[in-house]
Amino acid sequence: MQPFELSLTEASRAVRARELSPVELTESVLGRISAVDGRLGAYVTVATDTALAAAARAEREIADRGPRGPLHGIPMGLKDLIDAEGLPTTASSDVRSGHVADRDSHVAARLDASGSVLLGKTHTHEFAYGLTTPQTNNAWDHSRVAGGSSGGSAVAVAAGGATFALGTDTGGSIRVPAALNGVVGLKPTYGLVSRSGVTSLSWSLDHVGPLTRTVRDAALVLAATAGHDPRDPASVAGPSTDFLETGDLKGLKGLKGLKVGVPRNYYFDRVMSEVEEAVRSAIEQLAQLGAELVDVDIPMSRYIQATQWGLMVPEASAYHERSLRATADLYAPDVRILLEAGELTSAGDYLRAQRARTMMRDAWARMFDGIDVLAAPTVPMTAAASGQHTVEWADGTVEAVSDSYVRLSAPANITGAPALTLPVGRDHDGLPIGMQLMGRPFQDATVLRVGRAYEEAVAETGRLAPAAA
Secondary structure (H helix, E strand, C coil), X not given: CCHHHCCHHHHHHHHHCCCCCHHHHHHHHHHHHHHHHHHHCCEEEECHHHHHHHHHHHHXXXXXXXXXXXXXXXXXXXXXXXXXXXXECCCCCHHHCCCECCCCCHHHHHHHHHCCEEEEEECCCHHHCCCCCCCCECCCCCCEECCCCCHXXXXXXXXXXXXXXXXXXXXXXXXXXXXXXXXXXXXXXXXXXXXXXXXXXXXXXXXXXXXXXXXXXXXXXXXXXXXXXXXCCCCCCCCCCCHHHHHCCCCCCCCCCCEEEEECCCCCCCCCHHHHHHHHHHHHHHHHCCCXXXXXXXXXXXXXXXXXXHHHHHHHHHHCHHHHXXXXXXXXXXXXXXXXXHCCCCHHHHHHHHHHHHHHHHHHHHHCCCCCEEEEECCCCCCCECCCXXXXXXXXXXXXXXXXXXXXXXXXXHHCCCEEEEEEEECCCCCEEEEEEEECCCCHHHHHHHHHHHHHHHCCCCCCCCCCC
């Protein structure tokens, strides 16, 4: 096994045991990027020299004083919305041409403090305003979309071009590409991970979180990045949970006593049959591990899409107001149309969306009175062909691909609930299928515990995409 094939947990153990040096690991991952990224397009910028220098520094520090923690010397990528001092933050847009960050974002600073090694910046759908990331190809089939907007981060992790990566999630932008590329993606509870120094799409829906090979890895990254930041008005201290405990399940007898909600409505409506079959099979696996399955009704389901768009579109347009007026021609056509449409949204429509969000949060809280986690598909279909704009469902409904991908992920953004996706199977073309686990706000550890239990029982996570897909 080559070092780039190791999960974060495996690499960290090897580094701690002095069986692998951070320099050897970083060189291996950089070599993998050189071998595959020309076909994948995961990276905007690869900072080879600074990455190797950071790896050498980590190697010296570990030799002198031992590792700071599990991320010390581990190479990772940052979505190109997240500032890292001295590197461009382009948001994959010509609007940001020439921009260089003059300070670290909060999460970049925390990762630097953990001793991790920054490889470079990964592609996003322009300003995170899309669900496909057109610059990037799916890691398992280069003729398919990567998903978005954190497509570059997902593909880098799936292909061995990063041991882990960070993305952002406003309507599914971590979970969608994670599911489509067969990796783990975590959208933490709203406010648990700071967004200061991160380019915003929609400030009341934006989240920062990890993309990893395994659920255990996601817990390690969350532990390193979560924490209060006064520069982010939404930032909270959160519970004093050791997320690392969720990876071991020590002293636990499977999932006995834990209640898993299974949606009667919404989440299995207009879903590819292979996706439904794989997710329902995974839910049955949770039952075999001791969980009690509880049928639940998803409240206010008819208002989810309107609420998501009613919040996101005007907030995005407000953020881009000045640059849209000054440099409208530099935006990609799909993003420019959405931003211009947002300027037509009335204050009344925005306030109604805010009111609907409050009601939805309350209704979801009542739903979770009877369950610990909700299990459902992450996305209704596997990766669409590049250039495919619509999908027709069995009932004759025609839906935009982007609307399809955001449909099942948006509720967790609206409610702020933690949501984890992990791979649970493949379709007839070998494309990954993801299951989504959602919990009460600040019960991220519970969601991770359930995901880890499934992962250990089935061993589906951690597979790398082949070099030539």
